Amino acid sequence: MTKKLNVQNMILTLQKFWGDKGCMLMQAYDTEKGAGTMSPYTFLRAIGPEHWNAAYVEPSRRPADGRYGENPNRLYQHHQFQVVMKPAPKDIQEYYLDSLRALGIEPLEHDIRFVEDNWENPSMGCAGVGWEVWLDGMEVTQFTYFQQVGGLQCHPVTSEITYGVERLASYIQDVNSVYDLEWGDGVLYGDIFKEPEYEHSKYSFEESNQDMLFKFFNDYEKEANRLIDLGLVHPAYDYILKCSHTFNLLDARGAVSVTERAAFLSRIRRMAHKVATAFVEERKKRGFPLLPNDDPAKEKVND
Amino acid sequence: MTKNYLLEIGLEEMPAHVVTNSINQLAQKTAKFLKDNRISFSEIDKYSTPRRLAIIVKDMDEKQKDIDIKAKGPSKKIAQDADGNWTKAAQGFARGQGMTAGDIFFEELKGVEYAYIQKHETGKDVADVLKDITEVITSLTFPTRMRWANFDFEYIRPIHWLVSLLDSQEVPIKILDVDSGRMTRGHRFLGEDVEIDNVRDYVDDLRGQFVLVDAKERKDLISSQIETIAQDNDWVVDVDPDLLEEVNNLVEYPTTFHGKFDRKYLEIPEEVLITSMKDNQRYFYVRNKSGELEPDFISVRNGNSEHLENVIQGNEKVLVARLEDADFFFKEDQSKTIQDYVNKLKTVNFHVKIGTMYEKMQRVHQISDHLATLFGLSDQERKDLLRASDIYKFDLVTSMVDEFPELQGVMGEKYASIMGETNGVAKAVREHYMPISAEGDLPSTKVGATLAIANKLDSLITFYAVGLIPSGSNDPYALRRQAYGIVRILDDNNWSMNLNDLQDFIAANLKVPDNLNLSEHSDELIQFMIDRVRQLLNTTSIKNDIIDAVTSGSNIDPVAMVDTAKVLQSHSADLEFKAVIEALGRVVNLAQKAGFKYSDELKMDDSLFENPSEKSLNEKVAAIYTSQPDSAEKLYDRLAALKESINSYFEENMIMDKDEKIKNNRLTQLVITNHLIAKLGDLSKIVVK
Missing domain, CATH: 1.10.3210 (Hypothetical protein af1432)
Structure with a gap:
C-alpha cells in the first residue's frame, strides 16, 4: 500500500468502483436500523423477480454493542458499505477482489480467503449462504447469496457484499483503534463519533425509558399492521424498522427476558413476512417495472 | 488399450468441512455409475481443493462389455392369431426391441408359451457412456445447498467450470450454463487458466499454476512445515487432526508461517487463549518443552512466501484485538461477585x-x-x-x-x-x-x-x-x-x-x-x-439374553443391573448353570401364576407342611432373607445353592393341592422365593440349551 486512504476516500473509491459495475449509488436510508440489509434498498428489493443493482453506505445501530467510546473495535453505530446485485453476476467474486485492488489491497501481497459463513437474520425471516472474507486473518466483508428474505424464496438470487467500513479502514490506515482513523481532511473518527458513542451508550444502557419504549413497540406494531392492510408498503416497512430498533434498545437495557425475547422476535418476523408479501403484490400490480423486457417473467405478468 | 478419464468440477469456495466428504461421494458414485454401465476400471484417484472436486478413473475399458439379452413378450395366444399370423401386439414387441416379428421364438414358462426375442447388444464406446456422468455430478448430497443467479438448481456452491477429458479427447458435458472443456483454473491469485492436453498432465499442470490438487500432498506439506517451524523454535505443537483437515481445505497452495503476541496476554486463562487461536482464527497454538503455552502461533496462508510479512503482521493484529477483548472481559467479570451472577440467573x-x-x-x-x-x-x-x-x-x-x-x-x-x-x-x-x-x-x-x-x-x-x-x-x-x-x-x-x-x-x-x-x-x-x-x-461382551434378563427384573438400579449381568455372564460357563436357571425358572413360572404378589406381610404356616422338603426350602429361603446378601454375586450363590432343594420340593409336593390352605401355603413359598430371584432379573429370558 503506497498511500493510505482516509475513510471518505475509501468510500468514494468503492462508490466509483461499483458505480462503474452498473450499481446505482443510493444514499443511506433515514430510519434507524441494525444492518445495511434492513434498508429497503436491500430487504424489499431482494424479493420478487425484478432486477436491482445498488450500492450505498448504511450507518447501522446496534445498541447492545455500545461501549461508551472506550473499546477500540466495538461501536453503538458502525458503517457498512453495502452492494446488492440481482441477479448475482457470474463473476461477482472477481468483482469483489477487483474492488479490493481499487482500494490498494493487492491480493498477492496478502492472504485473502473465503471462509464459510451462512448468514441468518431470523427476526426478519432472512437466510443466505456465503462466506466471511478474511484479509490476513481479519474478517472484512460478509458475502452472501440470499436464499430467503421476509420468509419468501429469492428468485433470482441477490448477491450481497457488506464491507465493514471501520474494519477495512483500520486495516488500510493501520490503526489499532477506530477512533484514530482519519475520516477526511485531517479530522479523526474520534473527533466526530466519540461523543455520540458515549452518549448513545449511556442512553441505551442507563437512561432509556423502558415504559415508553414498550409502548412505542406496541404502537409501531399496530401501525405497521394497519398500513400493510392498506397496501401502504413503504410506510409500513418504516414502522417495522422502528419496531426492530425499539426492541434492540430494550434488549440492550436488559428489559427483555429470554422468554419475551423470542416472542418479540416472532412478532417482528410476522410483520416482515407480511410486508414482503405485500411488496411483491404491489410491484406485480405495477407490472414489475424493473424487469428487463426480454425476461420471461415479464411476459407472464403481461399475459 | 485402456483409457483414463478426468472429471473436474470447478466451484466457488466450498465450506472446508464438506470437501472431503464430497470428493468421496463423487468417487463412490462414479464407481457405481461405471459398474452399472458395464465399464471396468482399475481405480479412481481423488483430488480436491476448496475450489475443485476432481477424479481420475484409471485403466477403463474402451467399450462397454457386450451383453446378450433375452426379452420376454406377450403370451403365444396374444402374439399370434388363430391362423398363426403375428398380431399387432407381437409386432409392437419386436419393434420395441429393435427387431422384427420374424425374430420371435416361443418358450414355455409355468405351462404357458411366451414370445421371446434374443438379441446381442454391442457395448457402446466409453466416451458415449461418460456423457451421462452429469447424473453423478448432480446426485451429490450436501449439508446445505444454495441456488444462484436465475436457476432453480441447488448445489453446494455455484459451478464455474467443468473439465471432462478421456486421455486427450474431450467428452462434452453441460450443467446449467457451464460447458465442459479442457480448460481449468489455477490458483486465484498466483496462477492462470491452463489447458490440460492429457489426463496424465492434470496434477503437474495444476502444480505449475500453484494448485496442489492432491489433498494428502497438501496436508503432508503443512505438517512438515509446522514440524520445521517447531524445531527451529524449540516448540512443541500438538497438531489437532480436525484443525489440520479444516485448514487444509481452506488452501490450494499452503505456506505455513508463525506470528507472536505480547507475553502479557498469557495472564488470560489458557483455555481462552486456545479458543481465540484455534476456534476463532484457525491457528495452531504452541508450547515450550515444559508444556507451557508460548505467546506465538502458527497459521497457514493460501499462497506463497512473497510478502509474507504483511500476512504475519495482519494476523498478529487481529489476534491481539481478540485477546484485548478477552482481557477486558476477564477483568470486567471479576469486578462482580458470584452472587451478582446468581441473581442474574433469575431472569x-x-x-x-x-x-x-x-x-x-x-x-x-x-x-x-x-x-x-x-x-x-x-x-x-x-x-x-x-x-x-x-x-x-x-x-x-x-x-x-x-x-x-x-x-x-x-x-x-x-x-x-x-x-x-x-x-x-x-x-x-x-x-x-x-x-x-x-x-x-x-x-x-x-x-x-x-x-x-x-x-x-x-x-x-x-x-x-x-x-x-x-x-x-x-x-x-x-x-x-x-x-x-x-x-x-x-x-x-x-x-x-x-x-x-x-x-x-x-x-x-x-x-x-x-x-x-x-x-x-x-x-x-x-x-x-x-x-x-x-x-x-451392549458395549461389553455380555450376551444379549443376559442383558434382557437383568434389565427386566425388580431391582431398578443401574449398578445392580450391571453387576448382576457380570455375575450371570461369568456363571454361564458353569456346568450346573443350566440346571440352576431351570430350577429357579420353575419357581418363577409358578409364582407368576399365584394370583397374588409379594408383600412383607406374607408368612409361611409350617403347621401345613406335609413333606420334609417343604421345611427344608422354607428354612433355606428364610436364611437368605436374614443374611441379606449385599452383592449380586452372593445372592446368585445363595440362590444357586437352592437348586437341589427346589427340585426335591417340586418332586415331593403337589403345588396345586386340593386343600386350598395347603395350596396357598405352597404358592406363598414360591412367591417369597421368587421375590429374591427377581432381584437378579427375569431369568426366564435366559437361553439355556
Missing part, C-alpha cells in the same frame, strides 16, 4: 415451559442433598456439593462465556477459584457438564460426579414432566446423552441408586411450577433410563 430461562436457571439450581440443590446421603459423601463433600449446587450455572451470564460459549464450566471453575470458592466447589462447577459426549471423560471428583447426576436428573425429570420426550432421532435437548451420562457415572463410582425410590422422593419433595406434572411420564422416564443401561451393557 435467564432454562426452558420457557420449565422456568429459570435459578429455579433449576434450587431443585438441583434438593436432589444433591438427597444424593449426598445416598452415595455416602463425607461432610466436607456434602458441604461443597450443596454450595456448588447453589451457584454452578453462574458463569453463563459472565461476559467471557457470552463471548465464548464453548467455555461454559471452564470459566466457571476459573472464576469460582478466583472468587474464593473451595477447590471442590470450583471443580464441580466445571465437572457437572461431564461427560460432554457419549463416551467423553467422566467427573474425577465425587462432588463433581454427584452434581453432574443431579443436574442431568433434573433436566430429564423436568423435560419429561412437560412432555418434551425424545422420540426416534428427535432429541433436541440431548436427553439420551444425559441419561447415558448418569448411568456411566453411577457405574464408574459403583453408586447404587434405585430409580423407583428416587422417583418417589422427587415426586414428594421437589418444588416445581404448577404446570409440571412430575408423575405423568415417570414410567416412561424409568424405561428410558433402563434402556441406557442396556446401551452400556
